[in-house]
Every structure is written in structure tokens, then in C-alpha cells.
Amino acid sequence: MRKGMFALAAAGLLASGSMAACGGDKGTETGSGGTTGSSVGKIGVILPDTASSQRWASDDPKFLKAAFDAAGVQADIQNAQGDKSQFQTIADGMISSGVKVLMIVNLDSGTGKAVLDKAASAGIATIDYDRLTLNGGAKYYVSFDNVAVGKLQGEGLVKCLTDMKATKPVVAELNGSPTDNNATLFKEGYDSVLKPKYDSGDYVKGPDQSVPDWDNAQAGTIFEQMLTENKNIKGVLAANDGLGNAAISVLKKNKLNGKVPVTGQDATVQGLQNVLAGDQCMTVYKAIKQEADAAADLAISLAKGEQKSVSQSVKDPESGKDVQSVLLTPKAIFKENVKDVVADGFVSKDQLCTGDFAKLCTDNGVS
Ligand code: BGC
Numbered sequence: 001m002r003k004g005m006f007a008l009a010a011a012g013l014l015a016s017g018s019m020a021a022c023g024g025d026k027g028t029e030t031g032s033g034g035t036t037g038s039s040v041g042k043i044g045v046i047l048p049d050t051a052s053s054q055r056w057a058s059d060d061p062k063f064l065k066a067a068f069d070a071a072g073v074q075a076d077i078q079n080a081q082g083d084k085s086q087f088q089t090i091a092d093g094m095i096s097s098g099v100k101v102l103m104i105v106n107l108d109s110g111t112g113k114a115v116l117d118k119a120a121s122a123g124i125a126t127i128d129y130d131r132l133t134l135n136g137g138a139k140y141y142v143s144f145d146n147v148a149v150g151k152l153q154g155e156g157l158v159k160c161l162t163d164m165k166a167t168k169p170v171v172a173e174l175n176g177s178p179t180d181n182n183a184t185l186f187k188e189g190y191d192s193v194l195k196p197k198y199d200s201g202d203y204v205k206g207p208d209q210s211v212p213d214w215d216n217a218q219a220g221t222i223f224e225q226m227l228t229e230n231k232n233i234k235g236v237l238a239a240n241d242g243l244g245n246a247a248i249s250v251l252k253k254n255k256l257n258g259k260v261p262v263t264g265q266d267a268t269v270q271g272l273q274n275v276l277a278g279d280q281c282m283t284v285y286k287a288i289k290q291e292a293d294a295a296a297d298l299a300i301s302l303a304k305g306e307q308k309s310v311s312q313s314v315k316d317p318e319s320g321k322d323v324q325s326v327l328l329t330p331k332a333i334f335k336e337n338v339k340d341v342v343a344d345g346f347v348s349k350d351q352l353c354t355g356d357f358a359k360l361c362t363d364n365g366v367s
Contacts, residue, residue: 040073040074040300040303041098041303042074042075042098042099042100042303043068043076043099043100043102043296043299044076044091044094044097044099044101044102044103045064045075045103045104045129046078046079046080046087046091046094046105046115047060047061047078047079048079048080048082048087048107048131049079049080049081049082050082051082051215051216052242053214054241054266056079056105059346060105060129060130060288061079064292064295067297071296071300075296076094076097078090080107082213084107087106088111091118091119095118095122100302101126101127101302101303102116102124103295103299104116104126104133105129105130109133109135113135116128116137117137120137125303126138126139127142127295127298128140128143129295130143130182132181132182132314133181134318137319139302140310140323140324141323141325141326142291142295142298142326143182143291143326144286144291144327144328144330145328146185146327147185148189149189149265149284149286150185150186150189150190151189151192152189152284152331153186153189153237153239154190154192156263157171157237157261157263158193159281160261161235164261168201169204169234170204170230170232170233171194171198171203171205171233171237172206172207172223172226172230172247173190173209173236173237174209174222174238174243174244174247175187175209177214183239187239190237190263194237206230206232207229207233211239214239214240216245216246219238219243220247223236223250227250227251234260235260235262236251236263238262238263239265240265241265241266241271241283242268244262244264245264245274245280247262248274251279257279258277258278258279261281262281263280263282264282264283265284266284266285266286267285267333267347269347272341272347272352273357275333275334276357276366281334282332282333283333284330284331284333285340285346286328286330286331287331287346289346291328294326310324310325312324312327313325335364336364338352339364349361
């Protein structure tokens, strides 16, 4: 079923792409508004920040721009830099500039909903990109199966602890932002793996804390505190590569890196390097190109006034309503298959295999 959806999304994109292929790069503005562009209408995209994950700074804007450019559709892609009032200001500007569709990655559901409501009352169709805005009422939600992401993290940590022959390990959990619905879903996923282990006594539940706004610096402070109070921590479930790296930095100071497995997410260059170095047990690769392509395809169809039907939906836990969704499949990455992320073109060998990592790349078949 999911495969079918990829195919549909890709086909839709190809169809639009064949109509006009006029590029044009005016900073954050994309598309030159050729025949297709001007008849379709502009699409606004607001990304959340550039600090909580490399993806928002480089990957999502790149792939979204490419998708809109290929279809010859004008898009205005901006980033709120973690600032909620800036987020609203950008949205106001896009709404008054006459965008036909607004796609957002919220900074929290409350401020996200305010923006979605404003857009809706101006007759603008909306899409939740990556993060569901609770009670937001967006027309579509495009993301990954985020509970599955969390499950891969939980299973990955179990694999690494088993490989290390850890007995009754104390596991610390460093969760994502409490205001990000995805963080709730990731936790649901990894706790579904870890809780039975805690309950059976195979693992010992250690400290379990959320990191406000996915702030990497705060994650370091929080994990330092955790380790001071629980010297016996033997595994760290970190919800993304940034939080994982914060924990690894603290472990390094205590000469514990490589001895305490740490998880991650996003297959960032830093995360993959930590995996190659043996300091991080695993990361989760989410093919952002597929996510951007699927979202752009739906945005373009909305801008044309079409109502594409998609085969998945999620229930908004606050409104109780079903939101039509595209949920893609994540992939677990360990040292052995870091090469898959390079082969998929997400990270280049040049970015990854710098300095000391060159040998680790060769040893692990990254070419
Ligand atoms: C995204 C992750 C990202 C995190 C921090 C989540 O909503 O799904 O990919 O690492 O936010 O930005």
C-alpha cells in the first residue's frame, strides 16, 4: 500500500514536471512562474528552525525547492529560526502575498493552529509537513510513520546492548521536545520496545526526560545531570542525532563513549560519523526527498483546486478527526549500512568521509 503511494506521488510529480520546467532561483523564492506557475498560484512553506536538526537547514528546503522547480510552480520557502512570533510574521506575509497553499512545520501546536486558522479563513489550503498540528485541521499531513521511527530506535538500542552482552543495563531516555507531536510518537515507539524489558527486569529504567525545543545545548546539560546522578547508565535512547551527539560529548568527557550505546535519528553527517566512529549505536534514515516530493505533489494539486485522495490517515488525538496522510517508511542505519544513505544520495561521500573518517568509510564499504 505504501509502495503504491510512493509511485502515485512520484507519478504526480512527473506529470506536473513535464508541463513546465522553468527554474529560477531568487533566494528563498523558487520557480519562475511560467505558464504552469502563474496558473497554479504560489505555495508558501514555513520550516521551524535550523538548530534542532541539519535537515531543516539543508535537506528539506533543497528537496522542496527541487520539487516545485521541476513542476514550474512558484514557492516561497522560509525558516522561522525557532522563533514563534517570527513564524506568525512569515505566515502573515505569505497570506497577504496571496499564496494559494500554506505548508508548515509547526514550532508547537498552539502557534501552528493559529497560523492554520488564519490561512483557512483567508481561503488558503493547508498542509502539515512532518509534524501534525494538534487540532489544526490541515487538509493533509505528510510525514513518516513516527511510531515506527521510535520502534527502530528501541530495537536498535536493544541490538547494540545485546551485541555488547550488557546485563541488566540502566537505560536513560532523552526525548524530543514536549511540544512536538512527533516526539510523543517516537517515545510511544521506543517505549513499546523498552517497557517490556523494564517490566521483565532485563533492563533497568533510568532517567527519562524531554528536551525543550530539541535544544542540543540543553540536552547536554540534562544528560550531564543524568550521568552525575546515575553513574551506571549503560544505554541512551536519544530521540535524534543532535540529542545523541550532546550525550556523546558528555560520555567522551567521562571516557565512556563507545561503551554506552546511544541512538539517534535523521542520518545527519555528524550522526553518521558518530556511528562510523562507534560512538553512536544507530541512527534512523528518513528519505526526506520522498517526503518533500509527496508534500509538494499534494500542495501543487491543492493549488490547482484538486482534491487528491491518499490512502492513509491519522486520527488527530485532540480533535478526534481523521487527517488524510502520507506516512513514509523509515530505515535503521548501523555501521554496516551507513553506505546505504550515501548510495541513496542523501549524504555525499565527500561530506561524510573527511579526515579520520576516510578510513572508517573505506572499512565500512562507503564508496
Ligand atoms: C522531526 C525530526 C527532527 C526533530 C527536531 C521532528 O519533528 O521529525 O526529523 O530531528 O523534529 O527538529
